[in-house]
Amino acid sequence: MTSLKNDMRTDISHLFLNIRFELKKHLNRKRIVLVVALAIALPILFYAIPPLLGGDYADTANAFASTNLGFITLLIVISGALFAGDAVSGEFEKKTGLTLFSTPQRRTSINVGKFAAALLATWFVISVYYLVTMLEIAQIFGFGAISVEFGMSFMLALIYAASVVAVIFFFSTIMKGTITSTLIGFFLLMLILPIIAGVLQFADVEPWFLVTYSSDVMTNVLGTSTGGFGSSGPAQRIGGGFSPDFYVGVGVMLAYAISLFLIGIGLANRRKME
């Protein structure tokens, strides 16, 4: 019993060690600096451009936030690709795994550490984006205008980030090259799935099972569309198109995150240095 306890204790300590090590790698590679710079610059553009062009901000804080968060999906996918794209494949391609995987620790501690670090880095970037947006709302509309829906949108962005990181991490566990795994994950989420969603909607089929479609709940929750939070039924039609149901959307994002995380960890644990 004591031995099992000690075993678990070292596993947990290895897990945290790997998370710290991976985060250090992200920091030293300066990738995190690049995406944090984007996370600051994008909302600042939305804040600075309307007055410069003589235009007005949106009427409400939520509408302003919704416009401002137009690039959050792109930022989440870029972050996920940069932090999770080479998480596992990189150790094989660059042969750093020869040293890493012959150490006395469970592969699960290493691989979960990699996933967690990629997720934490992505969450940090999202937090910066929302923080800058929140400060802009406070400046334009006052602190009181920061709504619960804005908080909900932030939580949904964190959930979507988990599913994005899981998708890209999954490709990293099955691909040989880091560029392939990063690009496949990126283009699947930015191009292929949105195209499939578009085609399905054109054929009058709601693509509720696609995670990119579900990600619309992040902005829908701000009330800029009639679907989203509080709606019932599988789908709400908006202007002839579909809009994801809040609960179904959250369920799909969680399902992608959990299932692909578990499959990815299983595959990464079994992968050998041939």
Place this chain on the structure above:
Amino acid sequence: MHTTEFAIEIENLEKCYVKDVKVLDDVSFTVKKGEIVGYLGPNGSGKTTTIKILTNLLSPTSGHAYINGIDVNKNPKEALKPVGALIEVPGIYDYLTPHDVLRYHGKVHGMEKDKIDARIEEVLKTVRLSDWEHKKLGAFSTGMQRRLAVATTILHEPEILILDEPAIGLDPKGMKEIRDMLKQLQREGTTIFLSSHLLNEVSDTCDKVIFLDQTKVIAYDTVENIKNMVSVKRIEAKFLDQLSTDDLDRIGAIASVNEVEVANGRIHIGFDGKPETSHQILAKLISSGFRVSSYAPETVSLEDFYVSIMSDERGVN
């Protein structure tokens, strides 16, 4: 748990990357605690595959690899605790420093914080990288990367060292330093299992040698016994007088002499390797008036054994 008499035990190991194509075929051997054993074989003989299985980088198709009696592939976390392993040419994280990498490895091995820093200084001094402790690895030469890999391997003062071609990428000075370090570690009781294609390195460093060829172990013995297994078929002779071409022809005409060669002022005489024949040749030389000042079988090296055994295996005369 298996028997703990051995630091390393390989039992009927078989590995197929592709179905029915064996890379290792029923390989078995043991390494006692405190021994330093060389693992030799031509490219593709299965050396690295064995080492990868022994460090859980690969799973065997069948058979077992034990470290201190613990099955590595069933319980790698426990089995690899006393091991320091250097396999092939591992990659580096360009953007990290030796300090970052060594600190991580120290922590994985459960070393205490204070001890890690002291030990990092020590091992970096050993591999002549003290001035580079906080420099990014991307700026390191191949030799420096190799020396850092060695430092990582010995950081936690492992009981067992598993080294795959440790001298690759090192200059002669670096190679000598590694050899001296291995000898020092063995004196301190470390078990060392070393694969190499540098036969002199193995001959100088190891107590025992395992020869692997075409997926099988073909010889496992002490270096001395291995050398004794090679029948010496050449004699090196020196003469008081300068020999003319006629003299060399006369020696070549002696029955049982099948080759006469002059190299570096010495005469090399080829024969069938039997002691009686050697005696007959010497007697004939003296009776023919040659003033022989020295007459001895040529020194046997592991290389001779390697060449002879590999030739036999392939049916080469």
